Amino acid sequence: MLTEFEAYLQMHGLPGEAIHRISGLATRRTLRRNEFLFRTGEICRHKVFVLKGLLRTYNTTPDGNEHILQFSPEHSWTLDVESYDRQVPSLAGIGAIEHSELLLWHKPDFNTLLAEVPQLKIFADQLIARNVHQSRHRILTALSATPEEKYEDFVRTFPGLLSRLPLRMIASYLGISLKTLNRVRHAQLQRS
Amino acid sequence: MLTEFEAYLQMHGLPGEAIHRISGLATRRTLRRNEFLFRTGEICRHKVFVLKGLLRTYNTTPDGNEHILQFSPEHSWTLDVESYDRQVPSLAGIGAIEHSELLLWHKPDFNTLLAEVPQLKIFADQLIARNVHQSRHRILTALSATPEEKYEDFVRTFPGLLSRLPLRMIASYLGISLKTLNRVRHAQLQRS
DNA sequence: TAAAAAAGAGGTCATTTGACATCATTTTCA
DNA sequence: TGAAAATGATGTCAAATGACCTCTTTTTTA
Numbered sequence: 001m002l003t004e005f006e007a008y009l010q011m012h013g014l015p016g017e018a019i020h021r022i023s024g025l026a027t028r029r030t031l032r033r034n035e036f037l038f039r040t041g042e043i044c045r046h047k048v049f050v051l052k053g054l055l056r057t058y059n060t061t062p063d064g065n066e067h068i069l070q071f072s073p074e075h076s077w078t079l080d081v082e083s084y085d086r087q088v089p090s091l092a093g094i095g096a097i098e099h100s101e102l103l104l105w106h107k108p109d110f111n112t113l114l115a116e117v118p119q120l121k122i123f124a125d126q127l128i129a130r131n132v133h134q135s136r137h138r139i140l141t142a143l144s145a146t147p148e149e150k151y152e153d154f155v156r157t158f159p160g161l162l163s164r165l166p167l168r169m170i171a172s173y174l175g176i177s178l179k180t181l182n183r184v185r186h187a188q189l190q191r192s
Numbered sequence: 193m194l195t196e197f198e199a200y201l202q203m204h205g206l207p208g209e210a211i212h213r214i215s216g217l218a219t220r221r222t223l224r225r226n227e228f229l230f231r232t233g234e235i236c237r238h239k240v241f242v243l244k245g246l247l248r249t250y251n252t253t254p255d256g257n258e259h260i261l262q263f264s265p266e267h268s269w270t271l272d273v274e275s276y277d278r279q280v281p282s283l284a285g286i287g288a289i290e291h292s293e294l295l296l297w298h299k300p301d302f303n304t305l306l307a308e309v310p311q312l313k314i315f316a317d318q319l320i321a322r323n324v325h326q327s328r329h330r331i332l333t334a335l336s337a338t339p340e341e342k343y344e345d346f347v348r349t350f351p352g353l354l355s356r357l358p359l360r361m362i363a364s365y366l367g368i369s370l371k372t373l374n375r376v377r378h379a380q381l382q383r384s
Numbered sequence: 385t386a387a388a389a390a391a392g393a394g395g396t397c398a399t400t401t402g403a404c405a406t407c408a409t410t411t412t413c414a
Numbered sequence: 415t416g417a418a419a420a421t422g423a424t425g426t427c428a429a430a431t432g433a434c435c436t437c438t439t440t441t442t443t444a
Contacts, residue, residue: 033442059332067336069328082325128320133274135327136261140251142334143367144259147431166391175335177432182393225412339401358421369402374423390441400431410421 004051005103008075009123018117025113026103031055031096039093044083046104050074053100054164058172059092068173071097071161077127098164142175148184150174196243197295200267201315210309217305218295223247223288231285236275238296242266245292246356250364251284260365263289263353269319290356334367340376342366 005026009019031037031053038044040060048055055072057080069092072078083090084107105113114121141153154174155162162170171181197218201211223229223245230236232252240247242264249262249270261284264270275282276299297305306313333345346366347354354362363373 059336061336065336067332069331069335081321081328085321085325128324129273129277132320132324132327133277135324135331136273138331139261139327139334140259142331144251144253144257168391178392179394179433180431183431186393360421370422371403371424372401375401378423386444388441388443391439393436393438395435395437396433398431398433400429402427402429404426406423406425408421408423410419412417412419414415414417 037094044080049103051101229286236272241295243293246289
């Protein structure tokens with residue numbers, strides 16, 4: 001029987017043997033709601049696949065405001081790029097919004113896999129490409145969209161997350177205040 | 193004798209034979225000031241290296257506002273990721289701010305190089321990683337920084353570009369109005 | 385289950401920001 | 415070189431936004 005993760009890899013075209021090797025080096029971890037995988041200042045040592053639950057990558061500004069860079073629901077990958085790549089203390093932290101189950105790979109192990117399993121390298125490159133596209137889109141939205149457009153874009157892009165997130169986190173992700181988010185939502189109700 | 197581009201590749205650790213193959217497939221192109229490499233709606237067919245000059249990647253919103261996603265000065269690479277990767281009409285355009293000289297590679301040619309010159313693939317991966325870091329940083333700045341902080345960050349990050357760009361383009365890059373940019377600059381003068 | 389904490393709705397108000405317009409200066413290019 | 419275009423500085427004003435506050439409801443947890 002395949003685990004859920006193995007089915008995920010199979011669905012993305014990886015052959016059985018590759019799947020076996022990748023799974024073999026993973027360790028499992030559970031995070032309770034509001035628990036952290038690591039906080040600002042710690043080093044991001046693992047590549048992370050989210051089996052179940054929902055994580056957030058956040059950054060805290062000097063004045064104490066928290067900004068959410070990314071939500072990572074089930075079947076997504078996450079890490080703090082900068083900290084992982086260079087193994088330096090992170091500026092961002094990752095925490096669980098819901099009770100979550102993760103698979104972790106130590107960086108050296110994952111690098112070994114990338115070097116020895118060509119299909120994994122190809123798949124990882126695809127994920128990075130998608131990430132680059134999404135970043136572009138997010139930058140453009142942040143630059144040019146009104147709060148209303150940002151919210152509509154969020155709803156369109158992550159329809160499934162809307163009901164799982166407190167509004168203040170959506171506001172934090174969009175870079176607007178909770179007040180403004182409420183105004184947008186209220187205006188939309190008026191119109192419909 | 194090495195061309196400037198070949199020296200650039202050598203400086204980044206690529207061996208002579210690889211450099212030769214990469215150069216061999218490039219074509220040159222000159223853009224005059226305000227000329228476009230391609231506009232919104234066209235397909236981005238080339239990978240681009242800027243030998244001299246300065247390009248901008250911009251996006252025009254439905255209401256006619258232009259937003260600058262990226263400046264590409266000499267010795268940087270550029271393209272419209274989405275359009276290049278999938279060979280679909282671009283949402284962004286690329287144009288010359290200054291008279292510029294470029295090297296272009298057709299996508300199939302560059303893919304051949306990536307497949308056959310392992311050092312190029314490694315180098316390209318490094319460039320992508322840097323791009324991902326920069327995107328993160330830009331997203332965070334867009335979300336959390338005040339106009340003043342955005343401008344200071346710009347000056348810190350691209351000290352050399354400041355004098356080469358009209359202020360309205362800097363404002364467009366930062367996602368603030370020219371008016372606000374002027375206010376910020378004026379406030380800084382007051383203080384110093 | 386009861387107390388505590390978090391979430392969120394909404395009011396008020398000061399501030400920031402952008403839209404629009406004008407004018408002087410600089411740059412471009414025919 | 416001289417006309418035309420672009421640049422950018424600045425004023426005015428209205429609108430958008432966030433900070434701060436209170437109150438209610440929901441959720442968490444001890």
